[in-house]
Amino acid sequence: MEQYIALGIACVAMGLVGIGESLVAMKAMESIGRNPTAAKDVRSTLIISMGLVESIAIYILVVAILMAFAI
Amino acid sequence: MNLNHAIEFPTWNDIPPEFLTSVIALLIIAILALVVRARLKSYDPLKPPRGILYAAEELVGFADRQVQSMMGPAFDGFGGYILVLGLYIFISFILGFIGIPNVFQPGSEKFLAPLPNPFTNTAMPLSIALLTFFWIHFTAMRYKGWGYFKRYTEPFAVFLPINLVTMWSPVLSLTLRLFGNALAGFCVVTLVYTGFEYAFTTVGVGLALTPLLAPIVHLYFDVFDGLIQLTVFCMLTMMNVAAEYVSPEELAEAKRAQEEKRAQRQRRRMSRRSAGAPRA
Known part of the structure; x- marks a missing residue:
């Protein structure tokens, strides 16, 4: 259960990266x-x-994959 | 304690298939280089180059121009390394997307499975990141001499452990960037194929539509992503290596400034002593 919450938080961090990338494009x-x-x-x-x-x-993705499969 | 199994040497079938893909990529680059070399012998310099010679000339010129504009004239021969690095990363991504059947390991579980992109194994990006690390420190030692060791005690000697850890950060970031990208592409492409499997329940529809839709995904996640990551990797390598370069004039100036500072300190000490003398 806890690892799914952690994965959700990782996805929020990915959204923040999306904001940063859109700032660059803007x-x-x-x-x-x-x-x-x-x-x-x-x-x-x-x-x-x-x-x-x-x-x-991508770092977040690596962490998320580690959380999903390794822990 | 049984130490017989402590060190087990891998047999041929235990080798991860990523290593085989990497060797194939290197063989492709070597064969291309040999072909270009053989063609160069019978090349008339008065005629414009054609075919593979033209491509090779454009590629080498492009790499040399990039190195010139990013690193300056001190790194004249560095274009060759950057070119081979870029070709290796690009060909590896392309090989992962073609998926040559693994015919090299008969008897293993992965016999006839498609050979994966080498960067989905952490060892491959780590090895080329370590090459970048080697270049950074080699350049620093070559141009700074003994002054190279000053970087570990900056700004104070207390920072030594922190600097010893910071030293490895480019390796980690380069490794994870390439590894994560290759892995993300692999995961997304696999997800898309699984989605096709569920979406097209009739075999005929799936066979008709998948070849139309799948190339878009491959184009983005294998070719485009590979190109971007190879650009970023080469750029970071060039920038990190060029940052270590010190021209001889700059080195002499730094030495002069240091000596001046030392002389000033000595003068101040002398004047303090002479000022303090009458009082004593």
Whole structure:
């Protein structure tokens, strides 16, 4: 029972990561709108920083899998 | 106590299939490199390159340009390592998505099962993360000399245990990033296939619709995710290694500043002593 509650909390943390990632996308879109010629550079930086933010979600996933199967 | 079973050497069938996929990926890279080398011998430099030579030239040029712009001119030959690292990660993800049948281990339970993505085993991402760790410390030792050991006692000597633990954080983060991504892709794809099994109860409908829907999932979770993670991994490797570089001028300047500070301290001590002398 307790591990299911813990998994639910892990999913809440994943939602927070989603908010963070959307902030990254929002700022990138704003800067593309302000300076469309820089779109190429902004896009590559956006994808890299998205990957970095996403890694937090992946850590949560690893913890969740460990909780679900190992404990 | 029976120590006979303390150390058991794995037999050929005990080897995890991930290792075989990794070896296959490395063999593919080696064969490609040999083919390019053989083609280069009969290559006329006046004609534009074609076929695999063109692809190789573009790839090497791209890696070199990335290394130049991220790390500066001091790391001129580092593009080769980055290129092989990227190719290894990408080909591994592609192999996990193709799923070559495991014909190498007859007699084991996994005989003829599809070979998985090597990064679903923690050992593979850990090994390439350890390579990055080696590069970071090798670069620091090469450019800083004995000053390399100063990093463990910064800012004070009390921080030594903390610094000894912090040293391993890039390895952990790189390992878990790659491992988690490969595992997440594997889990989601398996879930989608299970969902298809329940959704299409008639065999004919399933056979007709699954090849149309499954490639979308594979495209995102194997190809796109693999590309993003390989970019992030290579970027982090380049940034971490480039952060350790100190140009000779900077090193000389740091030494001069240190000596100046020492001289200033000595002067202050001398003046204090001379000021205190009449009183005594």
